Amino acid sequence: MWRGLLLLLFIGSAYAEDVLHLYNWNNYISDETVARFESQCACRVVQDYYSDNEEMLAKLAAGASGYDLIVPTGNAMESLIRQHALRPLDKSLLPNLKNIAPAYLDTAFDPGNRYSVPYAYTLTLIGYNSENIRELDLPIDSWAVIFEPRYLEKLKGRVTVLDSQRELLAAALKYLGYSANDVNEEHWKQARDLIIRAKPYWAAFNASSYIKELTVGNIWLVHGYSNDIFQADLDAQNAGRKFRILSSIPKEGAVLALDSMVLHNSGPRPDLAHRFINFMLDGGNSAELTNLIGSGNPNRDALQYIKPEIAQNPAVFPDLAQLARLEMLRDLDRHRRRVLSRIWNEIKLK
Amino acid sequence: MDKSGKKLISAARLTRYLVSGPPFIFLLLLFIAPSVIMVLASFRYPGEFGGLAPLAADPSTLHGITIETYQFFFSDFIYTEIFIKSILMSLATTFICLVMAYPLALLIALSPKQSRDLMVLLVILPFASNFLIRIYAWMIVLGPQSALNQLLNSMLHLFGIAPVQLLFSPFAVLVAMVYAHLPFMVLPLYTNLEKHDPYLLDAAQDLGANAWQRFWRVTFPLSLPGVFSGSALVFIPALGVFVIPEILGGTGDMLIGNLIKEQFLGTRDWPFGSTLSIMLTIAVLLIAWFTAKLGARRGRYV
DSSP: OHHHHHHHHHHHHHTTTSEEEEEEETTOSOHHHHHHHHHHHTOEEEEEEESSHHHHHHHHHTTOOOOSEEOOBHHHHHHHHHTTOEEOOOGGGOGGGGGBOGGGSSOTTSGGGSSEEEEEEEEEEEEEEHHHHHTTOOOTTSTHHHHOHHHHGGGTTSEEEOSOHHHHHHHHHHHTTSOTTOOOHHHHHHHHHHHHHHGGGOOEEOSSTHHHHHHHTSOOEEEEEHHHHHHHHHHHHHTTOSSOEEEEOOTTOEEEEEEEEEEETTOSOHHHHHHHHHHHTSHHHHHHHHHHHOOBOOBGGGGGGSOHHHHTOTTTSOOHHHHHTEEOOOOOOHHHHHHHHHHHHHHHHO | OOHHHHHHHHHHHHHHHHHHHHHHHHHIIIIIHHHHHHHHHHTBOBOBTBSBOOSSOOTTSOOSBOOHHHHHHHHOHHHHHHHHHHHHHHHHHHHHHHHHHHHHHHHHHHSOHHHHHHHHHHHHGGGGSOHHHHHHHHHHHHSTTSHHHHHHHHHHHHTTOOOOOOSSSHHHHHHHHHHHHHHHHHHHHHHHHHTOOHHHHHHHHHTTOOHHHIIIIIIHHHTHHHHHHHHHHHHHHHHHOOHHHHHHOOTTOOOHHHHHHHHHTTSOOHHHHHHHHHHHHHHHHHHHHHHHHHHHHHHHHO
């Protein structure tokens, strides 16, 4: 065994000169894609993982360095750009950039895409158990099922909402007819009251275990992320359950979170990072992620490689009318963050 | 004093420094220094992207030193409310742990010597698996489709009471808190009870004390140091827990630990997070001081 370990160490050091450090979300790239890139560039990809943007920002703020590539969501990326923590892209090294649909380019977070290339997106929407919801006659195409007591009465203890201040506030603001990025404190208070009124009917604020709870049938309806709902559906099918886990984009609109590849200042290998970005912009490589986790794909060339049942799912690939109702969350300033935190504590204690 | 005597004294002094040095440096670097940093951070403004605002900057932006986080804390009762709620939760955890651990510790202490080690090993055996996995296991034990919950609900049904949900409730949080902290109560109680002199009980019996009197007048007062150290070992960590309410709690289960964690991650408000931590430290010290006072008075009485 020791000999084997020594051998591993030796192999490791032999390749040490060509290493790409990727700081990515958990389960956000397929192993085959990584292996293909490694054989193409004759280098090694070392991955480090995070499970939310705050965790990644906190780790970078505490001085973590050496990452060539990070995949933050729009608002976290905006914060990184304003901190001057990112390296501008050299677009001459990215011929495949033409594959990205124009709707996902030139966002408010990074006008002109000086720093970022779209990677994948998720929607925050309603997921539900096909069997248990069918007989209840609920308007599952509206946030009303999450917020209105007259519908929630039929679902008491069977609903979870995301344990995220921004996401839940955004859903409430959308239902009230405001923008998800509204910062008017009066509107926030209306949203707070709406949430407090609905809270007694919810089982929990939950950010991760709702996937399992949906799969086993304990929870029937969630406010959750599209790829988590996709995962719950896959798990339910693999376990031979009699129901499916479906999703719907509420007609009031919802949040779209676009994750982009960016180069961190501290990364030693921008050359490899550019190669990796161009590689991921290739339709075939990009499609592998969507086929794996059901994430939305901004790459037009990828569509032909995506499994038809995913490509036809409107909650993964919304049509233009739906796309127009989706919003990306902007970062809040420090004063508003404190106000929101205060509102959140009030919600939890009530 | 002759030369060799002096040498002996200086050698003893050297040994004292060498022995107490490493723990002192450890505490200095890993407890006192971070605490000082935390106190300093609590008097700053939050940075725009997390972290702290600079001490000196152009006058148009927030910078410098302030007591606004303390004003914010005291101007709003909601934070005191979370503190009170967390302290009550920790007190309940401590009390239930004590009631459950005492008979167990007594049983181990009264067992034959050769089986005691095995029993102590069994008490600490849960530490062999990861804390998070043990808490996740409670999700399955308490879930709506678990045997426990279904048995309970079918019994409630017999009495015509509406079914209850165990998971995602304050009850689930309390169960897991007690579960996680029980060994910390058993071990100090056991080490104390094991040292009791059995002849004291014989003497009490000779003087006419019955079984209850022998326990309440002899064993229990002698075990008070164990009770106090066990309670401190349970109460203080229980006050800082944030994982358990996050995993098992319902829509209203939020403790100070969750509040502090949220300030450093989601809200990115380091100064206010530091202020909350300092308030927690002060609350813990006050409670420890009060308990020590109480313990000392009881000690004199005995």
